[in-house]
Amino acid sequence: MTATALQSSSAAHSSPMDRSRALGRLKFSDNSFRWLTLGAAVLVLVLLLGVVVSLFLGALPAFREFGVGFLFSDAWSPPKEQFGAATAIYGTLVTSVIAMLIAVPVGLGIAVFLTELCWLPLRRPIGIAIELLAGIPSIIYGIWGVYYFRPVMQSYIQPFLINTLGNVPIIGFLFQGPPFGYGVLTAGLVLALMILPFITAVSRDVFDTVPPVLKEAAYGIGSTTFEVVGNIVIPYTRVGVIGGVMLALGRALGETMAVTFVIGNATKIQSSILAQGTTISAMIANQFADADPGLFTSSLLALGFILFVITFLVLAAARWMLARMQLKA
Amino acid sequence: MIAASYSRRKTRNGVWTVLAYAATALGLAMLAIILVTLLWNGLGGLSLDVFTKNTAPPGVVGGLLNSIVGSVIMTGIGLALGAPIGILAGTYLAEYGANSRLASVVRFINDILLSAPSIIVGLFVYELLVVPVGHFSALAGAVALAVLGAPIMVRTTEDMLNLVPNTLREAASALGMPRSLVIRHVAYRAVMSGLITGVLLAIARMTGETAPLIFTALGNSLFTADPRGPMSALPLIIYEFARSPYAEQQKLAWTGALILTFAVLGLSILARVFSASVKQR
Numbered sequence: 011m012t013a014t015a016l017q018s019s020s021a022a023h024s025s026p027m028d029r030s031r032a033l034g035r036l037k038f039s040d041n042s043f044r045w046l047t048l049g050a051a052v053l054v055l056v057l058l059l060g061v062v063v064s065l066f067l068g069a070l071p072a073f074r075e076f077g078v079g080f081l082f083s084d085a086w087s088p089p090k091e092q093f094g095a096a097t098a099i100y101g102t103l104v105t106s107v108i109a110m111l112i113a114v115p116v117g118l119g120i121a122v123f124l125t126e127l128c129w130l131p132l133r134r135p136i137g138i139a140i141e142l143l144a145g146i147p148s149i150i151y152g153i154w155g156v157y158y159f160r161p162v163m164q165s166y167i168q169p170f171l172i173n174t175l176g177n178v179p180i181i182g183f184l185f186q187g188p189p190f191g192y193g194v195l196t197a198g199l200v201l202a203l204m205i206l207p208f209i210t211a212v213s214r215d216v217f218d219t220v221p222p223v224l225k226e227a228a229y230g231i232g233s234t235t236f237e238v239v240g241n242i243v244i245p246y247t248r249v250g251v252i253g254g255v256m257l258a259l260g261r262a263l264g265e266t267m268a269v270t271f272v273i274g275n276a277t278k279i280q281s282s283i284l285a286q287g288t289t290i291s292a293m294i295a296n297q298f299a300d301a302d303p304g305l306f307t308s309s310l311l312a313l314g315f316i317l318f319v320i321t322f323l324v325l326a327a328a329r330w331m332l333a334r335m336q337l338k339a
Numbered sequence: 340m341i342a343a344s345y346s347r348r349k350t351r352n353g354v355w356t357v358l359a360y361a362a363t364a365l366g367l368a369m370l371a372i373i374l375v376t377l378l379w380n381g382l383g384g385l386s387l388d389v390f391t392k393n394t395a396p397p398g399v400v401g402g403l404l405n406s407i408v409g410s411v412i413m414t415g416i417g418l419a420l421g422a423p424i425g426i427l428a429g430t431y432l433a434e435y436g437a438n439s440r441l442a443s444v445v446r447f448i449n450d451i452l453l454s455a456p457s458i459i460v461g462l463f464v465y466e467l468l469v470v471p472v473g474h475f476s477a478l479a480g481a482v483a484l485a486v487l488g489a490p491i492m493v494r495t496t497e498d499m500l501n502l503v504p505n506t507l508r509e510a511a512s513a514l515g516m517p518r519s520l521v522i523r524h525v526a527y528r529a530v531m532s533g534l535i536t537g538v539l540l541a542i543a544r545m546t547g548e549t550a551p552l553i554f555t556a557l558g559n560s561l562f563t564a565d566p567r568g569p570m571s572a573l574p575l576i577i578y579e580f581a582r583s584p585y586a587e588q589q590k591l592a593w594t595g596a597l598i599l600t601f602a603v604l605g606l607s608i609l610a611r612v613f614s615a616s617v618k619q620r
Contacts, residue, residue, distance in 0.1 A: 036517055043519035047435060050427035051445045054493060057486055058448045061459060064466040119362025127359055138611065140366050145607040146373065147547030149574045150600050153581045153592060154373050157380075203369055210366070234352035257454060264456020266550040267578065291458045291550070298462075298554050314462045321456055329450050 065318060068311035075305060080312060086277040088301075093309035095316055097279050101194060101287040102317070105269065106262040108198025108283065109205055113262075114255055116202075117209030122239050124210070125217040137214065144207035152271035155200045160272055163199075164191030168284050171195075187282040192274035194287045200268050205258040212254025216247040216335055249338075253331030260325040264317060266291035290317040374600075381597025384590045389598075393562045394576055397585040403595050405562040406571040412564060413477050413556060413572055414545045417484030421545075422538055425489040429496025429537070434522050446497075452490040460486045461551030469555060477563075477570035480556030487548060488541035495537025499530040499617060533617040539610035547603045549574035573599050 072080060072093060083094025124137055168189030176185040220243050228238045244251065274286025275296050288296075290313045301307045388402045395401025428445065436442025460483050468479040503526045511521040527534065549572075552558075557569040558579065573595050580592035 036520075040517040040519040043523070044435060047427045047431035050424045051431040051436065051441070053424055054428050054445050054449050054452065054490070057489075058452055060467065061455075061463040064463050065459070068462070068466050116362045116365060119359045120366050123359040123363045127356060128363075136363065136367065138608075139370055140363075142604055142607070143366065143370050145543065145547075145604050146600055147549070147574060147603055149547070149549045149577050149581075150373070150377070150596050153577060153596050154376055156581065158372075158376055206366060234348055236352040236355040237348070239355075260454050264458065266456065266458045267574075271581070291456060294458055294462065295550055295553060298465075299557075311462060311466070314459055317456060318459050321454075321459075322451060325451050325454050326447075329447060 061318065065311055065315040069308060069315040071305060071308040072312040076309075080309075081316070084279050088306050091305050093305065093312075095290075095313055097277050098288055098290040098293045098313055099316065100279050101273065102263055102289040102291070102320075104194055104283065104287070105198040105201055105273070105289055106259060108195060109201035109262045110255070110259060112199065112202035113206045113209055113258065117206045117258070118213055118251070120206075120210045121213035121217055122243075124214050125243075126235055126239060137210075140207050140210050142207075143203070144211070148204070148265060148267040151200055151204055151268035155196070155268055156271040159200060160191040160196060163193075163196045164189050168193075168195075171284065183281050184283050187280070187285050189284065190274065190286060192272055192286050193284050194273060195283045197269045197273040197287075197289070197292075198283070200272055201262045201265055204265060204268060205262050208258040208261055209254055212257060212332070213247070213251050216250030216254065217243055219250070219335070219338075220246045247335065249331050250335030253328045253335060256324055256328030256331065260321050260328060263321050263324065264291055266295050270295045290314070377593070377597045377600055380590075380593035381595075384594035385597070389591070389594055394560050394571065394580075394591070396560075397583070397588060400587075401591065403573065403576060403591060403598070405559065406573045406576040406595070407598070408562065408564065409477065409556070409559070409571040409575075410546060410573040412566065413481045413484055413552075413570060414542060416478065416481035416566060417488055417545050418538070418542060420482065421485035421489040421541060422492060424485075425492025425537065425541065426496050426534060428489070429493040430500065430522060432493070432497040433500035434518070434526070449490045449493045452486075453494060456550075457483075457487055457548050458550040461554055464551065465554045475555060475557035475569045477556050477566040477568065480552045480570065480572070481566065483551035483555045484545040484548060487551065488545045491541040491544055492537040495540060496534060499533030499537070499614075500526055502533065502617060503529045530617055532613040536610045536614040536617070539606050539613065543603045543606035543610065546606070547574060547599060549578055553578070 076083065076093065080093070081095055081099070083092075084096040084100075085092040085094045086097055087093075120140060124133055124140075128136060168191065171185045172187075172189060176182050224242050224246065225238055228242050233241070269289050270292040273288055273292055275288050275292060276286035277288055277293070280287065294310050294314055298307070298310050301310055388400060389404075390402060390407065391404060392400065392402030393405040394403065428449070432442050432446055436445065464479050464483040464486065468482060469475055472479075500522075507525055507529060508521050511525045512518070516524075552572050552575055556572055556575065558575040559569045559571045563570055577592045577595045577599065580588040580595070583589060583592070
């Protein structure tokens with residue numbers, strides 16, 4: 011509190027004219043600061059609006075040309091100027107589902123470990139280590155995935171899946187075809203690793219909101235740790251956990267660099283999850299630089315718009331649920 | 340009968356406990372594997388050349404100087420644009436808006452922006468600054484980074500200002516201080532390290548982003564400090580060199596990955612130290 015405060019205190023000792031001028035100055039700076047913060051807050055809204063409007067305007071030519079059919083067409087042929095979003099949407103959904111199937115149980119397991127089982131002095135360091143996984147940039151997962159994880163998939167995991175699950179009736183078709191290493195499953199597994207820390211962090215935080223009295227009461231009547239978690243902690247925090255899971259899903263849907271490296275970037279829908287595919291974000295990252303202005307670029311922007319709508323809905327649902335959890339806590 | 344069900348419950352508890360331990364071990368092992376891989380592949384290429392030479396075509400000894408400088412410049416401009424917006428908007432939410440309708444909407448939208456796919460932000464800035472201007476530029480890259488960094492600072496600033504006890508504000512107001520001075524000279528000062536936390540987290544996020552730079556800053560094999568033209572960045576060069584068929588470029592990609600990861604993780608650990616010092620008080 012230097013300049014302004016000093017001025018105002020010296021003003022107090024001088025004539026009423028100076029005093030009113032100093033007060034006026036103070037009032038002005040006070041109001042301008044308020045308006046400045048309000049402006050910054052409104053700018054946040056403008057940013058989101060800008061994203062929506064600019065993507066929509068860019069996507070308009072493609073939507074005009076292909077109509078609603080754009081969503082369901084699996085065509086993707088730049089020379090013929092035929093574009094559809096189905097392949098990319100399919101890949102985005104399948105990789106995200108695989109990622110959630112792995113990351114949700116593992117992430118919840120770590121959260122249970124951190125809140126119920128872990129030796130107290132180790133809780134913080136282990137929690138931080140898991141959160142560091144979230145800090146590693148996406149591109150690092152990409153380079154690691156393509157140089158280290160892909161060969162492991164190609165030589166061990168995929169041949170194993172083809173030889174075992176590939177022969178099982180009904181679900182066998184998911185695990186057939188040659189082991190390339192690249193593919194939808196590889197991308198899903200890398201995604202699982204990337205979203206794991208988000209699930210753990212949110213669930214640990216909501217698990218911590220369970221009143222100790224509830225848990226102690228359950229332990230007091232002889233419940234095991236597992237029974238306390240299953241009957242007290244999870245039911246109490248269900249909304250929050252689902253919110254955290256949705257938040258992670260939002261991340262998985264939009265993740266770009268890591269997926270681009272390992273998914274193989276094939277613009278074709280294939281039944282096997284070992285086959286190469288693509289996602290919305292991988293397709294944009296891969297093709298945008300080479301796209302001719304016109305329908306090609308517009309179709310990629312349309313993909314971006316669709317991705318934005320999907321993630322917006324998922325994230326909005328996540329935030330709504332987490333807000334409900336907060337009211338309870 | 341009772342004994343049997345008791346032992347069954349105990350076994351079940353044992354199995355789930357083991358699974359929880361296994362999940363944690365898996366998470367920690369993956370972190371260790373990634374860090375060891377980075378050290379293993381990146382340390383060998385770490386030499387003075389990396390920091391003094393620019394990226395070079397295959398066959399010529401090159402370094403990462405232009406991309407490191409590019410990352411620093413773009414993150415710097417991004418921070419200069421994003422930090423005032425982020426901190427001021429966070430201030431509005433905590434100090435003025437509180438529970439008003441506008442504040443709730445801004446908070447909600449900010450949370451969405453916080454996790455929105457970064458490639459979307461890249462497309463937005465491409466439409467906003469690359470198409471009208473007609474060419475790629477580091478400035479466009481920096482704006483994209485600012486859009487990604489600002490929501491982090493909005494969130495942290497609000498959370499931190501909410502930790503300031505109201506009695507502190509009331510005491511300052513009782514002395515006749517206008518609201519804006521209370522905020523700037525009392526509240527900001529009380530949680531200064533918290534505000535720094537937000538800024539550090541934003542820098543960490545901005546430094547590591549690749550997707551929004553691909554079609555804004557584009558990349559540049561030459562050294563440049565001119566933000567009006569295309570510029571290289573560490574993540575961009577990793578993206579390019581990791582897919583290169585030449586061994587020496589792949590090696591540089593790993594070295595760059597090592598530098599980038601440890602810079603980003605170092606920043607987030609530093610951020611944690613600062614935030615811990617706020618919460619202890």
